[in-house]
Structure formats: structure tokens, C-alpha cells
Amino acid sequence: MNRRGFILWLTGMSGAGKSTLSRALRERLAPERAVEVLDGDEVRTWLTRGLGFSREDREENARRIGHVARLLARHGVGVIVAAISPYQGSRAEVRALAAEAQVDFVEVYIEAPLDALISRDVKGLYKKALAGELPHFTGVSDPYEAPESPDVTVRSATEPVEAGVERVLDALRARGHLSPRAA
Numbered sequence: 001m002n003r004r005g006f007i008l009w010l011t012g013m014s015g016a017g018k019s020t021l022s023r024a025l026r027e028r029l030a031p032e033r034a035v036e037v038l039d040g041d042e043v044r045t046w047l048t049r050g051l052g053f054s055r056e057d058r059e060e061n062a063r064r065i066g067h068v069a070r071l072l073a074r075h076g077v078g079v080i081v082a083a084i085s086p087y088q089g090s091r092a093e094v095r096a097l098a099a100e101a102q103v104d105f106v107e108v109y110i111e112a113p114l115d116a117l118i119s120r121d122v123k124g125l126y127k128k129a130l131a132g133e134l135p136h137f138t139g140v141s142d143p144y145e146a147p148e149s150p151d152v153t154v155r156s157a158t159e160p161v162e163a164g165v166e167r168v169l170d171a172l173r174a175r176g177h178l179s180p181r182a183a
């Protein structure tokens, strides 16, 4: 079995289900792999503290998260990144960094239509953004560049969490990162 680490990069708009999926994946992977989750929302309190939501800052956010993810993955850790990471170029940059270190990079696009996200509004941010109280909010007043050829697409408005988890695990199995029967 492939004992090298990997980076599972979960991208999608706020409320799409990145944190939910990363928690579920961690539970499923933990019995077999060392796993670390880097959630954009959380790492912004330490690794990327002080960064805002301009294009430049979001790109820097992805770069720093990618750097740490690569360091961990080089030592066999399965790293789950949950960050909006709205720019295609940043995601490609991190994929290239991972490839340099011979680390598998699996891009997971968590897709949900904007109207579903607005009705979910887990944190009440869409309401504020739509009222004009939160500038540069992804999907409302700031762009989200959807991946053109993600390794896995999860449609969180129409499929249960477990279905998405299974497809991501299948992608890891196909790359030899999990034993066929485990997880």
C-alpha cells in the first residue's frame, strides 16, 4: 500500500459542506492513516492570521496552507484542507507544489447552488452579504472560480454526506492510499 501522504483539497463556497465533509473524512481515515485537517476558518486564527479576503490575501492564504499541507504530507500524513480557495490559479499552484514533492493532490469540488447556500446560511453570512453588510463575500460580491476538472465532485445539495465521503475514499483507494477493504 502507498504510505506516502496526500493532500485532499476541499474547495467550495461558504456553507457548501467543506467542514462537514472534512470531519466525516477524518473519522473514516483516522483508523488507518495519520490525518490532519487544515480548515481555512480555523487556520485564519494562527497560520494566516491577519489576512483578509482580497484576491491577494486569499491567494496568500492558499499558498501558506498548501505549504504546511505539503510538509505534513511529505512525512506520510493524510492532509485534508477545507478552504474556499476561490481562484483556479492558486489551486493549480498548490497542486504543482505538491507534485514537486511527489505528494498526491486530490481536488474535491463541493458544489451547491447559491440558492441552497442562501437558504442554509449556517453562519448568517449570506444574509449579511446580501444586505450589503459584508463586502467581498464569495458568490455574492466576490468571484468563485469553480474547478474545471476536479478529481471528485460532491453535490452537497442533492446527495447525503456519506455518498460524498465514499467517492472521496474511492479516489484515495484508486491511488493506493487506503487498503481496499478499510475505512
Ligand SMILES: Nc1ncnc2c1ncn2[C@@H]1O[C@H](COP(=O)(O)OS(=O)(=O)O)[C@@H](OP(=O)(O)O)[C@H]1O
Residues within 6 Å of the ligand: 013, 014, 015, 019, 039, 040, 041, 044, 053, 057, 058, 059, 061, 062, 082, 083, 084, 085, 086, 123, 125, 134, 135, 136, 137, 138, 142
Ligand atoms: N468575504 C468573505 N468571503 C468568504 N468567506 C468569508 C468572508 N468573510 C468571512 N468569511 C468567513 O471566512 C471563511 C473562509 O475562509 P477561507 O480561508 O476558507 O477563505 S479563502 O480560501 O481565503 O477564500 C468562511 O468560512 P466557511 O463558511 O467555512 O467557508 C467564512 O466563515
Ligand SMILES: Nc1ncnc2c1ncn2[C@@H]1O[C@H](COP(=O)(O)OP(=O)(O)O)[C@@H](O)[C@H]1O
Residues within 6 Å of the ligand: 012, 013, 014, 015, 016, 017, 018, 019, 020, 021, 082, 120, 122, 155, 156, 157, 159, 160, 161, 162, 164
Ligand atoms: N451532503 C452534504 N455534505 C456536506 N454538508 C451538508 C450536506 N448536506 C447538508 N449539509 C449541511 O450543510 C452545512 C455545511 O456547512 P459547513 O460544513 O460548515 O460548510 P463550509 O465548511 O463549506 O462552510 C452543514 O449544516 C451541513 O450539515
